[in-house]
Amino acid sequence: MARPGAFQFDRERANNLEAGLKYKAGALAFNLSVYRTDYDDLQVNIFDGTLNFNVRNAAGARTQGVEADARIAVTDRLTLSGAVAYLDFKFTDFTSGQCFFQQVPGPGGFCDYTGKRNALSPRWSGNANADFRQPLTDALKLGINLNMDxxxxxxxxxxLDPRTRQSGFARLGARIALAADDDRWEVALVGRNLTNQRILQQAGPLPLSTTITRGGGIAYTGIYDRPRNIALAFNLRF
Incomplete structure (x- = not known):
């Protein structure tokens, strides 16, 4: 049963400060940005103690970090590029968080997440790419891409249940394409997650899982990224 006012919440407010640098010289391009954002009345999902999660203005948070990306044409046929990001995210005021299994609740049955890092916010992330292009004939060209994130x-x-921790990972991909010189058609062999990493994207306890086990355990549900997959792609432009 829905509770009166359960779906009422105020707007959240954010104060943002950002500075950046862009540089380009010949074959090299480089971008750098530094940012900091303070949130007040952050909208978060709060468990109501039965089966529902309601949006409430329950938290304050600060996110800050550095992002950089670069691109360089090594030759006319080879280009290297990459990006890296550092993220520092913590709740500055979040005293009404949902407790995870076996966590001792505080006043009101909630848990205090003040000072903790938010979910799905890795400290480091980034990617790297290598693109190679080679003419084969006057009408055909070859393209090869190697990538990693x-x-x-x-x-x-x-x-913030520590049982749902996803370890750091590196995911590899590749693409080999044969195309017309005017790009009217292309045939490509595409491989993603070639090292077959098992990457957890989202997780949480099943509803009523502790009730079903009479408090003796808990069951989780999770969504994983796709495993290794290889595809053949055809593109035709009219």
């Missing part, structure tokens, strides 16, 4: 560890559940 990485992330440091993070918690995958909204209640």
């Amino acid at each position: 990485f992330s440091s560890s993070f918690i995958a559940s909204a209640n």
Whole structure:
């Protein structure tokens, strides 16, 4: 049963400060940005003690970090690029968080997450790419792309349950394409997550899982990224 006022909440407010640098010289391009954002009345999902999660203005938070990306044309046929980000996210005031299984609640049955890092917020993340292009004939060209993205560890559940921790990972991909010189058609072999990493994207306890086990345990549900997959792609432009 819905409670009166459960779906009423105020707007959240954010104060943002950002500075950046852009540089380009010949074959090199480089971008750098530094930012800090303070949130007041942050909208978060709060468990109501039965089966519902309601949006409430329950938290204050601060997120700050550095982002950088670069691109360089090594030759006319080879380009290297990459990006890296550092993120520092913590709750500055969040005393009504949902407790995870076996966590001791505080006043009101909530847990204090003040000073803790938010879910799905790795400290480090980024990517790297290598693109190679080679003419084969007057009508055909070859394109090869190697790519990698990485992330440091993070918690995958909204209640910051340490059992849902995803370890740091690096995910590899590749693409080999044969195309017409005028780009009217292309055939490409595409591989993603070639090292078959098992990456948890989101997780949380099943509803009533502790009731079903009579408090003896808990069951979780999670969403994982796709495992290794290889595809053949055809593109045709009219």
